[in-house]
Amino acid sequence: MLVVGLIVAACVLVGVALVVWLIGSFNGLVRKRTAVNSAWAQINVQLKRRHDLIPNVVETVKGYSRHESSTIEAVTAARAAAISARTPGQSAAAEQGLSGAIRGLMAVAENYPDLKASTNFEDLQQQLAVTEDRIAYARQYYNDSVASYNAAIATFPGVLVAAPMGFRASEFFAVPDADLGAVQVQFDESEARR
């Protein structure tokens, strides 16, 4: 009788420990997933800020250079693609295209001294540079969060909880190596520092 009681008690203890561990693991994974979602929301805030700036830049460039329609159209199309992207992977690809288009636009601006001298254009350039910088930091933060979350659901013992409870690996906001760095749109040094 005593032996049976001991066995039952041991089973109950093991069961309780298992439940506590399950709850702890589940909550830990939920926290990490929330951190990833929050970091992604921060990227979206910065991307939206960039998307909102671009029409102003385009309008300003149009005012000074009326013969650059192809460049301007490329920027507009790239912006539309970036806005319609839904997943981190799609966003990363679309934003890369948008960055390229913006670089082209800035190169065009080099040919128009009046445009370059425009206070409005300078201000927009500055805002764009700051936004790119924020995106770079937000991207780094997001990728760190994703790395931590993905590692948690792929390693033991988290892997035992993750798959049955619907935790899936998150996508990185990947950028090509050439684009890594603080600021993607490179302006004149004095402007970027202001």
Add this chain to the structure above:
Amino acid sequence: VIAAAALAHLNPARVTLLVISAGLAGAWLLMLWVMAAATRQPPVHAGPATGDLGPEPPAVAGMLAHDGRVGGEAAAATLLDLAARHVIDLEEVGPQLSLCRIRQRDGQGLAPYERRILSFLEALAVSDVVPAQALAKAGRPAGWWRRLRAEVVADARDRGLSRPRWSLFVVTCAGLLAALPGAAFGLALAGSIANSDVPDGAIVGAVIGGGLAYWLNTDRLTSSGAAAAGRWLGVSAHLAADKALTSQPAAAVTIYGRYLAYGAAFGVARAAVESLPIGKQGNIHAGWSTYGTGLWHKVDISYSWRPFSGRAPRWLLTRQLALAAAGAAVGWLLLKVLPEMLALPPGFYESAGNQEQVHKGHVLMLAGGWLAVALAVVALAACVPAGADMIQADAVEGEVVRTRRVVTRADQQGHPVKVRYWIAVDDGTSHAVRAWRVGRALYRRVNQTDIVRARVTRHYHYVSALQVLVNHPKIDVEAGLPPQQRAQGSADRAAAAITAGLPALFGGPGALDPAALLTADDAAALLGAPVGEAQPLDPRQQIPNASDPLGRAARLSACRWATADGGRSADVLSGQGLAASSLIGSLLARTRKTAGNGHGGRLGRGAMIAGNTLIISRKGKTLAVILNDADPDAAGPTLERLVPVLSDRLDASREPDQAASSR
């Protein structure tokens, strides 16, 4: 020793002198107590809770609300105030990541302690950006907090809210009076006035008394300071009622504005203060670097306490093999050899006593044998990674993000007996690194922020070679400050004070705005025609001897009002403090020599006119108005009419920096 010498030569006269000396010392202490009681801080009565912010910046407001003490939150509160005033930006990038972005580097219109905070940020910023948590990378610079507190107190003094308990004159007098009991004691020792112990005693007494008076001479709130403190306590109560403020991060300054800065100064916005570790030691489990990515990134650091971490593989392999061999030998001895040697005679087990004895012995022998075998296996298991470490090691290049020293054992006097050293290197590829345990010599070779290349074994992280590629200078958080605000050792600081013109002693708190003292309307009335904009002037070009040490100490400002046709003009010079007063006063002597004393002389209210020059000096502030190319006899009455209004304005004037800060 002195007391023993005195006791050895006691006689009635000396006893009398000793009693007099003690009486004088007691009287001196009583005098000091009376002086302290007479200069007690006025009581502070907390005002009603209000959201109306006063003119004082958060650091000064926090000092007033904390009974004249500048707390550790002053730095974070000032940083938040700079953000609220758009000198810097605080941007939230993630739930635990905020960026400080510098917007204005020139520091124009900032108080000295605000410039100090800005300089701190500049020292760490990469492309004008530094994460809030990375502020801890500069650690706790020596003397930085002391100088920050002194600058906040100086600002409060300039605003008339705080002052030292006694003037330098009173402290000096107290020190000199303390010489009397010292001299009496010296006389009691010497027995003769001619003995050198008498002046020695006087000097010792003066030094001790002066030192004590100086030590007690802390700042206290003035009556207006106490009134302001009461008002700020009301603001503090208002902010404390907002429970959400406690948990707001630093980036919430974009919503709360200066309220968050004041909340930080009063200790209400705790989360915001904690998220800005400026001038504080950071978490030893975190480091910040820009290595590899060019972006600031956080690195989580772990420290291995496992046995043999950081040990050379050759030494470890030898040791473990020896241990394994010893364990195997003992096991073989106990499990194999000894039982055979202990072959017992027939009938030994039949004896009850012997049976029990042999049974216990066998159990112990078997247990010891298997324990030895287990130890041998464990030792052999450690040989495998040690052997692998002998074959392969990785080359790592990166920034030293943390150096750490831990005393694990100390003797009874507290001297370290056993110390562990670690260095953590971020190679830019991972957000988590394991610190390497190293020896003392290697630890002393590297500093945080050095770029190093090292060969490190994979399993026990033994650093077999380390080369410092870039010896980074220590982060100088005062690099952006003017020389008199910087600390470069006491000798350099004294030299800086001399070259800057001894501003602390003679320079006064700051210049006054001359165009605000003599306005455009006054100038038009003075010159008899409308005037244009005030033109800035170099005051030192107007004053002889302005380049001597005292002259360099003076903080002067000057401007010129000229009529629209340029035919007539008036120069205005202003300044505060002894040096400014002395220099501007020297203009009178020049005027007398060149133009004669045509009118006036002393006019009362601190005003004097000599020739075409009017000088008013009130409460340490001095103003000069010079009518250029004017007839001295005609200029006198015109200038005299300005005296009442200029005197009042001088009384009410504040230096431009304060005015800007208040705005």
